Amino acid sequence: MQPHNPRGRYRISLAVGASAIMAGTLLTGCGSGGTGAPTINLYNAPQQNLSAMVERCNKLADGKYRIKLNTLPRDADGQREQLVRRLAAGDSGMDVLGLDVTWTAELAEAGWIREWTGANKAAAEKGTLAAPLTTARYQGKLYAAPYNTNVQLLWYRDDLMPKAPSTWDGLMKQADRLAAQNKPHYVEVQGAQYEGLTVWFNSMLASAGGRMMNKAGTKAELGQPAVRALTTMRDFARSKAADPSMPNMQEDEARLAVEGGRGFAEVNWPFVYPAMQGDKPALAKHFKWAPFPGIDGPGRSPLGGANFAVSRYSKNPQQAFQAALCLRDPASQKIAATKDGLPPTIESVYHTPDMAKAYPMRDAILSALKTAAPRPVTPTYQNISTVTSASLSPPASIDPTALEKSLRQQIADAIVSKGVLP
């Protein structure tokens, strides 16, 4: 609510002398008045070069609107909390919301974000990859415009493992071989009790041919594929491939373990590649990527990313839709991809010349996106993710059959608002 003209500032200095209520009124007045163009408040996770994208769009808007960048907390829970708390209160100070892919269903069902229709919808879908689009849809309607996407790949050192196997069994065999030779033999995974563990399980389940919930998000599915996925996870956690600190590993710990020479491979997001180039240039020469491992054959990668939605309480929804579209157009996505390492959701951006240097693994990402496993699309994802990671932790003590049953019960509870969060 920063005033952006000298007059506004003068008015505020007057208001300081007046009552607090008066000051509040004047401040609000400045937010939408000012230069005449409506201010579109963008709320997004911290991203280094987002302000450059905002400036570009403000120039292009040519006075039709003016985006103001507001930064949410760094951690995902903190971001979600601020957004939902303000949306629940009907706060009109937020227009464009940067959402994690797993929040779409929750906010759409609650009626807090607007459906994309007509020309806006067509613009958001044009040239956009299918997998990210599914994360922006709920019950057949589009509620957000995909901004960036992400997939996990298998990253490995080809000096220790010349060829990457396509299954977890294959990885465990490689680990046995390396252990026998007294070489680094850990495959780093996200085994800590947090959402990453749910993400790993969801991918394993998809690789086994199952899913956590039905497409409509109204019923738990799990079943035999879940038992297979859980069995593989448990066997892995008990094998030579498992790092003893696996129950405390998140993405960054996994990356550091491979950079530090403890692990010969890891499943992780593409940010590990530039990090390796920067931190360990000697190892980087041997740092290669392969598709996410599966159970019978190639697996299905976890799917991440972020989307832009428009708040139901926005006072300038048309301009907000325009602003959101500009912030995720090919030129914006290219800035995000090359400067901030966020993989684009528009296919054509992958084929632009600069991308080959920033994303040598772009073909692997594109093909992983074709089969990537989306997380359950349900308003209760927060509950389901929390109870799943709590039940799976630590992976070495999983009892597949019993756990499948208890997970099914907990998911059923969450759907009828009877789930309790720890």
Place this chain on the structure above:
Amino acid sequence: MTDSGETSKPRDTSRADVRTADGAVATAGGAAAVRAGRRPAISEGKRSERRLGWLLCLPAAVVMVVVTIYPIVYAVLLSLQRADLRFPDDRKWIGLSNYVTVLTNSFWWHAFAITMIVTVVSVAFELVLGMALAMIMHRTLVGRGLVRTLALIPYGIVTVVAAYGWQYAWTPGYGYIAHVLGGNSAPLTEQIPAIGIIILAEIWKTTPFMALLLMAGLAIVPDDLQRAASMDGATTWQRFTQVTLPLMKPAILVALLFRTLDAVRVYDNIYVLTNGAQGTSSLSILTYHNLIGGLNLGIGSTMSILMFITVAIIAFIFIKGFGTAAPGTDTTGRR
């Protein structure tokens, strides 16, 4: 506590009359009216004065109703509904089903146990340390003001700020305590060490508050009794246990009651130190996670109400069971 409030209300004449007979009650305001005798004897002037008193209380009473009674009633109503912001269309009355859900849930009882452990351990330490600190502050002859000010510093620091201080101190890499302990251990990421640190932060923070309440109690122990006891050959320890403690009992009970009720609601330290990770959620943290994080107003309100009941039971036990009352008021015959 409610009793001491009632005695000052003029409306409560029947009770006040009884008390006047044994001369034990001498509360301000009401006392004059009570002494004057029976209701018919109240003069016209007194009556209008009393009416004015009520009128002057009215705005405060209205504000109290709006800011406390309304939210409490609203929370009770929410706890009887399926009120989930994620499913606005499925809102309906479901009776006591939320209570069944919460009371049969293992997370709830786990948080309950953690809360009780934190409460009992921290209040016990605070009582002992607070008593020692109170004695020191009471007996100090030189620089009394300075000693008291220094002792109160932890209590003066905003809890969240202090909690961040502890969090950084225990974080490997840049924390000074973690550095002194050496190694790569991260105690805040393991359940038992994390609870230990939470308790430590609570004790550090609120011992001065305990000491302050206890010092007020120490002040009412007459020096004559102490001297008489030592004339009779009582040792320092005997004087402490036989003279000081019994006379301080009301003050100790009030201090314990305040701190227990506070500790049961422990929130800020845990929020900053672990935010409930690794099974360190207290009841407040659990409630917050379900209410704000989970957007489940029904379950969250149910938890709030259950916490309210827990706190009420503890207060009831203290007041009726141990006879806790405000220091200086009549503590007998209240059970």
